[in-house]
Amino acid sequence: xxxxxxxxxxxxxxxxxxxxxxxxxxxxxxxxxxxxxxxxxxxxxxxxxxxxxxxxxxxxxxxxxxxxxxxxxxxxxxxxxxxxxxxxxxxxxxxxxxxxxxxxxxxxxxxxxxxxxxxxxxxxxxxxxxxxxxxxxxxxxxxxxxxxxxxxxxxxxxxxxxxx
Amino acid sequence: xxxxxxxxxxxxxxxxxxxxxxxxxxxxxxxxxxxxxxxxxxxxxxxxxxxxxxxxxxxxxxxxxxxxxxxxxxxxxxxxxxxxxxxxxxxxxxxxxxxxxxxxxxxxxxxxxxxxxxxxxxxxxxxxxxxxxxxxxxxxxxxxxxxxxxxxxxxxxxxxxxxxxxxxxxxxxxxxxxxxxxxxxxxx
Numbered sequence: 001x002x003x004x005x006x007x008x009x010x011x012x013x014x015x016x017x018x019x020x021x022x023x024x025x026x027x028x029x030x031x032x033x034x035x036x037x038x039x040x041x042x043x044x045x046x047x048x049x050x051x052x053x054x055x056x057x058x059x060x061x062x063x064x065x066x067x068x069x070x071x072x073x074x075x076x077x078x079x080x081x082x083x084x085x086x087x088x089x090x091x092x093x094x095x096x097x098x099x100x101x102x103x104x105x106x107x108x109x110x111x112x113x114x115x116x117x118x119x120x121x122x123x124x125x126x127x128x129x130x131x132x133x134x135x136x137x138x139x140x141x142x143x144x145x146x147x148x149x150x151x152x153x154x155x156x157x158x159x160x161x162x163x164x
Numbered sequence: 165x166x167x168x169x170x171x172x173x174x175x176x177x178x179x180x181x182x183x184x185x186x187x188x189x190x191x192x193x194x195x196x197x198x199x200x201x202x203x204x205x206x207x208x209x210x211x212x213x214x215x216x217x218x219x220x221x222x223x224x225x226x227x228x229x230x231x232x233x234x235x236x237x238x239x240x241x242x243x244x245x246x247x248x249x250x251x252x253x254x255x256x257x258x259x260x261x262x263x264x265x266x267x268x269x270x271x272x273x274x275x276x277x278x279x280x281x282x283x284x285x286x287x288x289x290x291x292x293x294x295x296x297x298x299x300x301x302x303x304x305x306x307x308x309x310x311x312x313x314x315x316x317x318x319x320x321x322x323x324x325x326x327x328x329x330x331x332x333x334x335x336x337x338x339x340x341x342x343x344x345x346x347x348x349x350x351x352x
Contacts, residue, residue, distance in 0.1 A: 057199060
């Protein structure tokens with residue numbers, strides 16, 4: 001390691017903030033190079049004195065001030081249990097929930113006959129009811145281009161697409 | 165740590181006195197951390213008050229498996245960072261107003277000494293960016309590890325090292341500049 005590199009790493013070497021291997025190389029260089037050793041001492045002196053000054057700068061809470069701060073905190077909205085965190089704090093979950101709700105609603109808005117079919121199928125027999133729940137259909141209609149796309153998901157979530 | 169988890173539960177159940185008991189061991193630490201970062205008593209008090217209010221408001225987000233000490237100091241550091249960032253964007257960081265801590269317990273000599281020390285520190289720290297200042301105070305003054313500092317600031321350890329290296333270089337430069345300016349008669 002040359003002197004230029006040593007100077008680059010000296011600020012972090014001061015408080016053992018370098019990996020052991022690099023630190024030991026710097027240490028051995030410092031024993032051989034008086035200029036870098038001098039640089040190291042300058043860093044040590046300036047940093048240790050600045051640190052001591054700042055550490056000597058302290059403040060104390062006055063009792064009344066501390067009470068006022070606590071009162072200010074208590075006057076704000078009280079913390080609640082995690083269960084009651086509004087969904088707005090979790091944008092990903094809110095988005096996912098909205099997507100699912102929109103998908104479910106779209107089934108009935110686009111094709112309201114599904115509900116009727118389910119009802120009539122349920123009335124016909126229990127076996128038919130199971131059959132109607134084997135798949136979910138989404139129908140997307142473009143009035144401009146007069147295209148109707150039907151997505152059918154079976155119970156294994158395999159997609160079947162029908163374009164009319 | 166278990167006691168702290170119990171106190172957190174009590175606060176969440178509406179016990180306000182538990183909040184005071186929870187913060188009591190750290191109240192001095194919060195104030196001094198804010199003060200050592202901004203070096204202005206009035207600003208330090210504002211930052212600390214903000215940190216206490218936020219701690220109460222967001223206590224429901226505290227994970228009981230984590231250390232409360234780190235959580236409350238993270239809030240303080242973030243409040244200090246927001247404050248410094250706002251101040252530096254207003255270009256007031258360097259030209260800070262003169263503040264003397266009015267305390268009747270201190271003699272005029274003591275107040276003068278305090279002011280002198282504060283001026284010296286300010287000269288050394290005024291060239292640092294808000295992040296460099298915070299990283300330097302956390303690592304060198306408060307003696308937290310690189311890992312803890314990175315957790316407080318939510319940045320990588322490598323980023324902490326980069327800011328720390330720059331901060332130490334600048335402090336050394338400012339320190340020598342100050343010494344050179346004042347001559348041998350003013351050994352710091």
